[in-house]
Amino acid sequence: MSEHGSPRHQRAQAKQDPTEWHGQRIVTETDLGAVFGEDDADRHRRVPLRKIFHGVVLVLLVGLVTAAVYFAVGITRGDISISMGAPETAAPEPTPTCPAGPFDYQDPSSVNVNVYNSTSMDGLATTAATQLRGRAFAVREVGNRPVGRTGMTAIIVSGEAGRDNAFTLQRTIPDTIYVTDERKDRTVDVVVGSGYAGVIPPERVDITPAGLTCAPKDGTPAPAASPTAP
Structure with a gap:
């Protein structure tokens, strides 16, 4: 090796x-x-x-x-505003110049009406709706609707196309105030207040053509009415 x-x-x-x-x-x-x-x-x-x-x-x-x-x-x-939920219906303004008409009394069965309670009194809108149905008015919606006035009888709200119908309701419910809004149809809203005492008896309803009443007897302007959910 x-x-x-x-x-x-x-x-x-x-x-x-x-x-x-x-x-x-x-x-x-x-x-x-x-x-x-x-x-x-x-x-x-x-x-x-x-x-x-x-x-x-x-x-x-x-x-x-x-x-x-x-x-x-x-x-x-105030540059940015937030809107929550569904858009609210714009509050109608008091009619600047009350429509003079003359407007014709309509067949109540042809008048579509929404009835609202502006007070804290339970059942007031239901009572008014029942009385209007008893006079053949076509009541559609019943609910609540606050307004900036107390002690009134009722506010009648319609667009221009529904003024004859509004006149018919003013002749049926005494001492009411007319307010216009921008709706295009012929429906009418009735917003009852604490002064509501019922409808005029049929035999006392004046069906003579005339204008609308846009202010109460004391001369103060009609309040705007803003709807809320029933």
Whole structure:
């Protein structure tokens, strides 16, 4: 056996090689770099992506805060208004010049009427609706409708097309006030107040053509009427 192949020679060489220990190879920093070098490079590439993502999030948050401040200031100043729920029907304004007519008394069965209670008295609208049905009026809706006046008998509300019908109701319910609105059909609203005492007896109804009454006897203007859910 040659001296280079002898066990003694191999042990001597092993002692001279710093990467081996008792026949086992020692993992060096170079070996670790070769294995994990690619992962470190990927990690370094991901760092700028995280910074970009954080920057975008920060910009969005700043934008949201700015928009919220602007919205709050707009609401406070009245530049921005919020409408909740379904849009409300615009409150009719008192008729500036009372329609002089003359208007003709109509067959009550042809008059579609909605009856509303403007008071805290339970059942007042139901009572009025029953009396109007007894006179053959076509009562449709019965509910509540607050107005800015107390002690009145009733407010009669219609559009221009329903003025004959409104006149018919004014002749049926005494001491009522006429108010116009923008509706296009011929329906009429009757808003009863605490002064409501019923309808005029049939034999006393004056069916002579005439104008509408737009102010109570004391001469004060008619209040606007704004509907609410029944």
